């Protein structure tokens with residue numbers, strides 16, 4: 001048996017070795033003859049695949065809209081007792097092309113918030129066109145705390161999700177008021193690139209380094225049910241080295257691509273900076289400024305202006321000075337599209353309504369979309385909503401054009417970006 005087995009083994013061993021040698025030879029021949037072409041193919045596909053290896057490179061900034069007339073998305077927020085002025089500002093800003101989110105924070109009473117919700121639901125124009133929404137799940141917003149920024153991002157996310165294809169996001173409060181009609185604004189904005197971001201900013205943080213960047217604060221609004229002021233941690237921290245801090249005005253007009261960058265978070269910068277600003281006093285004066293100026297793809301899109309007329313006391317106090325009829329001329333001469341801050345029922349608002357906006361009896365600003373049938377005393381029900389792309393720009397458009405042209409054509413336009 002043993003011998004037989006060995007014999008059998010020998011019988012198949014030789015052909016096996018031979019076939020192995022032959023097949024190896026064949027493989028070698030095929031590889032060498034086609035080596036030049038196949039290796040270059042291999043190389044090419046590798047190069048092609050190079051770009052999407054990092055998922056970030058697939059998530060490019062989205063294109064801006066091609067619609068000849070832009071659309072705006074507004075957030076108007078307020079707190080306790082702001083309900084009536086919020087309604088007034090909303091009506092003065094209303095245009096069917098735009099999208100609106102209104103928010104009354106948790107400090108305002110349930111009745112006041114219900115009243116606003118009712119108003120948004122029942123107002124015939126809003127009900128008909130459906131472009132005004134109230135943030136019903138109210139946020140607790142701490143003055144000077146990061147909850148102000150989270151509230152702004154919250155509204156921006158809602159407007160991104162259900163506001164359609166708007167071009168710019170504008171954050172206002174109930175104590176702001178427009179100085180141009182929406183027809184003026186849309187007309188002037190239709191002439192400029194949609195990727196521009198208007199925010200006043202500087203890297204020269206000066207006194208803010210010791211009073212804002214080094215202290216560490218905690219905002220109870222992040223975890224508490226009740227409103228209380230921010231409090232300070234005894235330790236101080238150093239100024240960031242991973243990115244540069246920028247500061248400026250808390251009022252801005254931001255492009256849709258930049259809002260998407262901030263809200264969607266495919267790049268970690270907006271998220272990291274947000275967490276940093278969680279412990280920063282007056283974060284609305286720095287968050288968006290620091291993100292935009294540290295993002296290579298956006299710093300070139302900044303225009304160093306906040307589009308507001310704000311009158312600071314001299315020397316500046318924590319709050320700007322309330323505007324009155326004495327400021328009317330300076331307000332108009334500033335060419336700015338918005339002004340703040342106005343007291344509730346301030347009489348200069350009536351002057352703005354009649355002399356600049358031409359508000360109707362209901363507080364809406366007529367334009368190309370809203371045609372009056374003879375009598376200026378008529379209410380909304382008597383109006384006819386016409387073609388919303390038809391704009392009727394007035395003197396406000398001229399003023400705004402002067403401002404925007406002076407900003408975009410300034411010799412130091414580039415030098416003022418993120419410097």
Ligand SMILES: *[C@@H]1O[C@H](CO)[C@@H](O)[C@H](O)[C@H]1NC(C)=O
Pocket residue numbers: 076077078148149152171172173174250251284285288
């Ligand atoms: C947004 O609006 C509020 C007013 O409700 C304001 O206090 C805040 O600073 C604004 N800016 C930002 C960047 O959130």
Ligand SMILES: *[C@@H]1O[C@H](CO)[C@@H](O)[C@H](O)[C@H]1NC(C)=O
Pocket residue numbers: 296297298300414
């Ligand atoms: C921004 O502008 C500078 C100077 O004009 C230019 O060198 C740079 O390539 C631009 N960056 C982007 C991302 O467009």
Ligand SMILES: *[C@@H]1O[C@H](CO)[C@@H](O)[C@H](O)[C@H]1NC(C)=O
Pocket residue numbers: 084085344345
């Ligand atoms: C503003 O004035 C009108 C009448 O002039 C009044 O009905 C309204 O209650 C006032 N609102 C506030 C917030 O004072």
Ligand SMILES: *[C@@H]1O[C@H](CO)[C@@H](O)[C@H](O)[C@H]1NC(C)=O
Pocket residue numbers: 375376377
């Ligand atoms: C408009 O209404 C006011 C009061 O509501 C009235 O005094 C005025 O005469 C009306 N004007 C017109 C043109 O009807």
Ligand SMILES: *[C@@H]1O[C@H](CO)[C@@H](O)[C@H](O)[C@H]1NC(C)=O
Pocket residue numbers: 387388389390
């Ligand atoms: C609306 O007006 C614009 C500009 O005046 C015009 O191009 C468009 O065709 C109009 N659309 C409708 C539906 O009438």
